[in-house]
Amino acid sequence: MTRDSIATVRWPRLMIVTLIALIGVGGFARLGIWQVARLHWKVDLIERVDARIHADPVPAPGPEAWPAITATSDEYRRVTLSGRFRNDETVLIYTPSDFGPADWVLTPLERDDGTVVMINRGVVPEELALAGRFDAAPEGEVMVTGLLRMSEDKGWLFSRRNDPANGKWYRRDIGSITRAKGFERAAPYFVDAELGDPKAWPRGGQTVVSFRNAHLSYALTWFALAVVVFGAWLLVLWTELRRR
Template sequence: MTQTVDGRARATRPPVPRLVPLTGALAVFILLCGLGIWQVQRLAWKTGLIATVEARLAAAPVPAPGPDAWPELTQAEAEYRRVTVSGRYRPESDRLVKAVTARGPGFWVMTPLDTDRGWQLLINRGFVPDSARRPQDRDLPANDVTISGLLRMSQPGGGFLRANDAAAGRWYSRDTAAMAADLGLGPVAPYFIDAEAGPDADALPIGGLTVVSFRNSHLVYAVTWFSLAALWAGWLIYLWRRGDGGRPGASQDI
């Protein structure tokens, strides 16, 4: 299309149906609002998780669940419960799992325990630094012990982009079933216990390093997305009133 301005012909763009840019603008607005609503939902979930974990940490320890309860255990129902169990560690059966803790990089020491109730589970006895990975660097009680700590569900597969390799002795997650198979054990609990800190806070392995604080920034994220949605809506209203027909970035034809 052309129109004459001061006697000169100038090309003009054909009119764009107003419904097309309006639909796209509304889709962006709905997306921003949807992201804000999702963060509100995440906020409710994270707040509930924190309250649940705090309540479980404050509760008295209970006996570790036995085989009859294993099929019903779920992460949501059981994780971070304080439990206790008695038995005897299996000698020369530690498995080291890569870890990064408040004490720096190193390993979790996972050791199977033959319980006095006739079944087996793995205990995360605590953390050792890279410089203390030899068996002689950490004591293993030879007598019966009673362990108190936090119930943690098995972590199958491995870590981020790194799979467990039992044959090479490389472990990146605390996979109880894979470790039991590597050790030639029978069925073990589908969870392990993070042992509490011992009386000597510096004795290896160091227990009680379970991270039980959870970052909760979902409110900030929700406010951010809703603010962007409001700004987007305000910008569209401004363009509409200016006469651009709701087309972001459009300019009036001369």
Template sequence: MTEGPNIPSAQVEGGHPKGGRLWRIMVVTVFLFLFAGFMGLGIWQVQRLAWKTALIERVDNRIHAAPVDAPAPDVTITRNDHEYLRVKATGRFRHDLETPVKAVTDLGPGWWIMTPLETDRGFTVLVNRGFVPAEMKLPESRPAAPEQAAVTGLLRLDEGHSGFMRDNDPAANNWYAREVKAILDARGVTGETASYFIDAQPTADTPADSYPRAGLTVVRFANSHLVYALTWFGLAGGSLFGMVLVLRERRRHRQNV
């Protein structure tokens, strides 16, 4: 029997001496790229977790702190520094300019009653006096409210529109989101106005069954960043494990050829 030529083992892979080496380099590069990407996403979620935890703690402290004077219109209001700040204001309610805004609460569907408050400090701030059921939308369906008032509540900024929320229609007086400027403009409020509104809280002498029902502000922050971080880190570890399996299977295949 005639023996074939003695081919170096390095030439068997891929038809040329460097075929096996290039294949391993490509596999390692791809899996290390995946590992780095997953680790980066995991680290980003850890950073988001720290930010969200600090935000929740900061908001919780604001909600339970002693109220401060409602910021004047010349103060720059930001979500990071002011949202859910507990504030107070005194002045005269303009009940003739109230605006009902569609609401869904733990008490069912109904309306938020948004009423301008002409403060003793010379500017107007919109106040969410609270929730009323559908049958109490009109002012005459509710007990008369005093004009002079001292309000304590949480500073809120405009609501963002979700994909399921309809756009406000000021011309038809149909309101689905609490948008300060749009509501004040529609009611013809002039002069200095605050860029935020106040979610009123009930006072100690407010009857529990009174309407508008104040104090229904929901303060809830989704915080799933730890779960996301663990998922990304798990995928990073899985990519390394996958690389080892692929290289090991390739080696086993070569040994059986």
């Protein structure tokens, strides 16, 4: 390369382009690394949840354990508990389902210690639910086995808000439901009952255990963008150094 060609390199322009390239490559690479970390977290979560739902049931947490319950450590754990259903306090919660518009049927289970746990007994097509054409919970002492679920305190972007005053519910916000019912010692979680009679309504065993895992594709996208920016910088550098 001659001295004249070197003199024609537009160094201020090249420095600006280099700075932008550094920011772009660094930023995209960091996002890619973050997605890789999220990938490992998601895989670990899926493995933990899969182990929980296939494990032998354990006693449902009592009042002394309620403050420490978290989604990370407890959700989707198979639990068992006994008590008496309070059918007169059943709550219907609207939900889309494989059967079309439907309702979850949540009935409180009162345990021997006086505490209450809301049991999601399953789903009923909305037409049957509104007409009351579904089975009441069994009378007397019963044993329930199912998956521990966390309260749905927050709705989705376009979800309708619960209307406790009029008894209309659109998400399983256990705190709101138990307060509206006046339950003083109610668990902060609910239990999705396992499938009983496959032809009965409500129909249990409808828990969807599915976690979207697209972190690998996201990571590859960010790394590819970093490579593209780096390649573009090399092209600009090559062009500038070849100027006459």
